[in-house]
Amino acid sequence: MFINAEWIEKDEKIRVVNPANGELVQEINKGTKEDAIAAIKSAKGAFYTWSRTTALERSQILEKIAQRILERKDELANIITTEMGKPLVNAIYEVESSSAYFKWFAEEARRIYGEQIPSNATNKRMMTIKQPIGVIAAITPWNFPLQMLSRKLSPALAAGCTCLIRPSSQSPISAIELVKIFEECGVPKGVINLVCGSAEEITDVWLESPDVKKISFTGSTEVGIELMKKAANTVKKVSMELGGHAPFIVFEDADLELAVEGAINIKFNSSGQQCVCANRMYVQESIYDEFIQKYVEKVKDLPVGDGRDLKCRVGPLINQSAITKMNEQVQDAVSKGAVILCGGKRAEIEPLKNGYFYEPTVLADVNDSMLITSEETFGPVAPIMKFVTEEEVLKQANDTEFGLASYFYTNDLSRAYRVFENLEYGIVGINDVAPFAVQAPFGGWKTSGLGVEGAHGIDEYLEVKLGSFLLKMN
Template sequence: MDLSNRLNDPALFKTQSYINGEWVGGDASFAVDNPANRQTLAEVSDVGEAGAKAAVTAAAEGFRVWRKTSPFERTRVLLKWLELIQEHTDDLATLITAEMGKPWREAKGEIAYGAGFVEWSAHEAARIHGETLPVPAPGARGWTIRQPVGVVSCITPWNFPAAMITRKAAPALAAGCSLVIKPAPETPLTALALAELADRAGFPKGTFNVICGDAAKLGPVMTGSPDVRMIGFTGSTEVGKLLMRQAADGIKRVALELGGNAPFIVMDDADLDAAATGVAQAKFRSGGQTCVSPNRIIVQDSVADAFIERLEAKISAVKAGDGFDTESDIGPLIHDEAVERVDALVKQAVSGGARIVVGGQPLADELGGSFYAPTLIDGGSFDLEIARSEIFGPVASVYRAKDEEQILGLANDTPYGLAAYLYTRDMGRVHRMSEGLDYGMIGVNAPMVGSASTPFGGVKESGIGREGGKWGVEEFTELKYVLLAGVNS
């Protein structure tokens, strides 16, 4: 695919931050590289601490305007942003593939997924309301009001550089909040393109800000400024804990979507072909670099060999390659350090008794970038690091277990609780096991759990709060109670 036209479009390809309706540079810059070939795509300005402060100040001023804007006007502007995102799907997908590496058709799917949150949230703007309440005082009336929380700092990851922004920004804007968005340094170009489209959509100055630069300088402003009232973050549990500690000084609200260690459970009555297809879809999406990616595939003993045979055929057919190659099923990992980490996990698993069925090695020499072979591992101990932490790579690791009780114990033996998958045709098992799994989302005979209309989020160390549906919008509101006395006096 020829990138020259899209990637050189000056109207879309931005390398400066967007603050208070203007494009702003900094004194330093950082490189954005294509992980498929290690070529530099752009040098992006680092606005530093001064830029972060300017963005927060602009957002505080923008909030004063946007919070008073009619919800119907907020709907109109959000729908205009949606229209522009959909119109530029190919451009945005090209940026995602270039800076993150996922296959172009998958990147287009991400744009559609992310656009769904804009559409849903746009219509939710006019559905934010309170309730009339019974009160004990004679002649009095009570009611609740939902109002926007204020300036929101959004810190987003590289694995879904468009959707993780729209999933936070759209509901916050629908609620009447203003934003300061910091994208990951690996993938700022998509975020800046979304800011360009937001500018064209007509958001008031200061309402929508995107800043790029060193997290060590930008982060303390985004979490510490008294003008910021909420922090929305998607990323690692380690960083989430740090942000939560920083937010504590100002008693700021947090919405955290953090790490996962998803079990994919295959019971002895499951449709094994459907389960193998489900693993292939869920595990290798974004090259395994998703927080809901199956990490531990737990299969009931009696069907384990038959399931592994089916899964081996699926994984053997997965082709790694440049995301702009139409024959590629998965792209590169985000950088060489990620490849080294995944390879170390695989080697440790083998030393711990696991068997490599397919793959098991980096592909840098063959493909010239940060690639790792689609891999299937059979066996090994649950005490191994590969079973205890996120793999974040194209490695499916299968474990065997005896019965429901043992499987639930193994599945829940983790500090994480984001997503889990269960394949069974027994409705009794569906209820028992879905209620017994300590996870925020359960996919039963379904390899995908997220949508714009449903709640997305986890329990335990996988986060706080929910994104999506009415719950996603309510996260960005404060509930206020009003008591009016003497109505009938």
């Protein structure tokens, strides 16, 4: 734990385990309610000074952080892979992306503009300025332990906020290393405070405190709803990046090879443990069989193993509960008529049996009665459904409470515009499964979230203040 610029030792520890082999990675200090309160006091005490630093000073510190992250790229990527399992190629992308967020918001720190408002009276002048909201709490998940934190802290620090951090207890080491980088790069005392521990002892304290002005959370919709309820008691500002259930649509006029490759990447990157992963795959009837044949051939060739092996493409799931969920969804689908074309069970060959590995799986003949078509999967299982018309597939794709990411493939420009405009999602990839960039907004519709990160994300950490000046006129 890191509170008021001090690393604090505790008797009680949290065990961090490598999901690829079950081995202990590290024991970290477990915080208590008292630690959560001390963190608030530290951040509140530092806010007055940090919020009044110049934009240039904050920008220079963030530039140093961005550079230091890149200098430690290989080390940080190895930490991510070891604590949560994703293949190194995905972990390296995560580190590079994390650095890019600090670089972007280093520049945005100097662009926090107000505006002059035309007045209706000759003796009055009106203007707005933007000021940091105050102490913020960033609560992050295990699947992107460095990037999610960077995406929240970089705009918060750029805006002049002081920060409380609670990373997932399953993958907290990346957050600890990021805080060490903050120390190296001159983030002042009290501006950053890190506490690991249970939600009841840490997050609830921050939610109840009137001194914490904003909560930024990434995680499940169910947990997000509960946090919003608790935040309402002190009228906190909240931004939420919640669950997803992304449709992936392939129209008959699509470039089939491109669509197959895209479907491989967006389903199996990070072993399917991303909120933007394709969860429902719709293929038009006339190309359904050809798509499946090509897709299954490639899925069968995906190397499964410890993410530290550079040949590995699919790593372990995070824990036994994830394996159980995969089994439940697959068995439910098969009981309702789905056909397993490959995979369909836990990987049990000798090098993998001690880890939480699930075979890359493709299900055909899937229908809407199955759990997997409504429940977020978060694993390497691809359910494929057949559709006939554009109108039909749009109705199916939008028939969900979620609205984060979506993808479709077509070479028809008119269709591209129609489908883009009619998909009820905050992010739409057209012939593109990587529509994510630091300079682009990232946020969901419906129960997939509130607010945006990335571009415009700094506004989530600012308050707008109106000044109206009544002048004495000569």
